[in-house]
Amino acid sequence: MRAADGMGGTEEKRQTGGRPTSKDVARLAGVSHTAVSFVFNGRAEGNLSPATQERIRQAAAQLGYRPDPVARGLRRRRTAVIGLVTDEIASSPFAGRLLRGAMETAWASEHLVLTIDSGGDPAKEDAAVAELLDRRVDGIIYAAMSLRRVRVPEGLHRTHSVLANCVPEDDSLPAVIPAERAGGRTAARLLLDEGHRRVAMVGGQEDMASVDRLRGFRDALRAEGVTVPKEWVVRSGGEISGGYEGALRVLDGVPADRRPTGIFCYNDRVAAGVLHAATRLGIAVPAELSVVGYDDQEHMAAYLTPALTTVALPHRAMGDAAARLVLDSIDTGRTPPATVRRLACEVISRASVGPAPSR
Numbered sequence: 001m002r003a004a005d006g007m008g009g010t011e012e013k014r015q016t017g018g019r020p021t022s023k024d025v026a027r028l029a030g031v032s033h034t035a036v037s038f039v040f041n042g043r044a045e046g047n048l049s050p051a052t053q054e055r056i057r058q059a060a061a062q063l064g065y066r067p068d069p070v071a072r073g074l075r076r077r078r079t080a081v082i083g084l085v086t087d088e089i090a091s092s093p094f095a096g097r098l099l100r101g102a103m104e105t106a107w108a109s110e111h112l113v114l115t116i117d118s119g120g121d122p123a124k125e126d127a128a129v130a131e132l133l134d135r136r137v138d139g140i141i142y143a144a145m146s147l148r149r150v151r152v153p154e155g156l157h158r159t160h161s162v163l164a165n166c167v168p169e170d171d172s173l174p175a176v177i178p179a180e181r182a183g184g185r186t187a188a189r190l191l192l193d194e195g196h197r198r199v200a201m202v203g204g205q206e207d208m209a210s211v212d213r214l215r216g217f218r219d220a221l222r223a224e225g226v227t228v229p230k231e232w233v234v235r236s237g238g239e240i241s242g243g244y245e246g247a248l249r250v251l252d253g254v255p256a257d258r259r260p261t262g263i264f265c266y267n268d269r270v271a272a273g274v275l276h277a278a279t280r281l282g283i284a285v286p287a288e289l290s291v292v293g294y295d296d297q298e299h300m301a302a303y304l305t306p307a308l309t310t311v312a313l314p315h316r317a318m319g320d321a322a323a324r325l326v327l328d329s330i331d332t333g334r335t336p337p338a339t340v341r342r343l344a345c346e347v348i349s350r351a352s353v354g355p356a357p358s359r
């Protein structure tokens with residue numbers, strides 16, 4: 001018989017056949033089965049010497065041993081799975097970022113994320129939560145792809161739950177959302193710091209994000225003694241067409257010394273429409289008009305002409321923060337307070353903002 005390499009793991013694994021077990025690890029490391037359990041259940045400190053722990057881990061690595069997550073979950077009364085229910089993963093350009101944030105944080109804590117897209121149907125949301133509860137997930141994140149107040153799906157209070165990018169109508173659960181009002185202030189400062197005093201805002205409706213962004217925008221202007229004329233706040237929706245039409249309303253036919261020199265856009269799609277309108281009117285960006293977007297939409301903002309300076313929504317950070325809240329709640333057994341945590345929106349500087357023209 002040929003001798004095995006190292007600690008004899010090759011021959012040992014061949015003798016046991018199939019997936020290596022914790023008993024195989026114990027034999028190879030020369031320790032008890034209980035000692036192996038201590039290492040992989042987080043109880044080794046104070047029970048085993050560092051040298052013994054290291055020998056067990058080396059044996060496990062040599063055999064390719066991994067603890068059975070189902071058996072471990074049964075012992076700990078956990079499944080190491082977090083559910084994520086959302087309204088429109090399939091259609092949102094930002095869903096991937098939020099998912100990555102949640103999944104990477106969960107993975108670092110040895111949890112998987114099981115995702116269900118409800119399509120925004122309340123009945124499907126209730127059914128999705130019920131299905132996740134039946135599968136005994138350790139906790140649930142409920143995420144909306146546009147900021148708003150939401151009805152809490154039935155059953156969400158029966159486990160460790162956190163909302164992401166939305167707040168509960170009944171204020172009953174913790175939530176993680178963007179600091180939209182602060183983001184509006186940030187966008188205004190991008191223009192003010194370049195000397196712009198004639199500024200407009202284009203896009204949005206009366207939704208939660210639009211209202212908060214406009215409030216923040218006006219906060220910053222008011223602090224500098226700048227007033228925005230009523231006709232320069234154009235609620236034209238969130239699409240490219242709305243940005244185009246809104247820009248024409250504040251720019252077309254207006255003498256250069258009386259039109260805005262800076263426009264803050266509700267989102268990057270609106271900003272694309274504004275840039276298109278400026279091109280049609282022969283207004284150079286940023287020499288004659290500076291444009292600030294919002295969202296930092298992937299595959300879009302960086303590829304406009306000029307590349308768009310924008311305020312990024314913290315989708316990845318929201319996924320991370322929501323997962324951390326759920327994991328902390330699972331670990332402590334305590335539900336976090338039903339407070340709203342607001343995450344900062346980062347400036348992404350590109351080429352669409354420049355000094356105010358001197359005239």
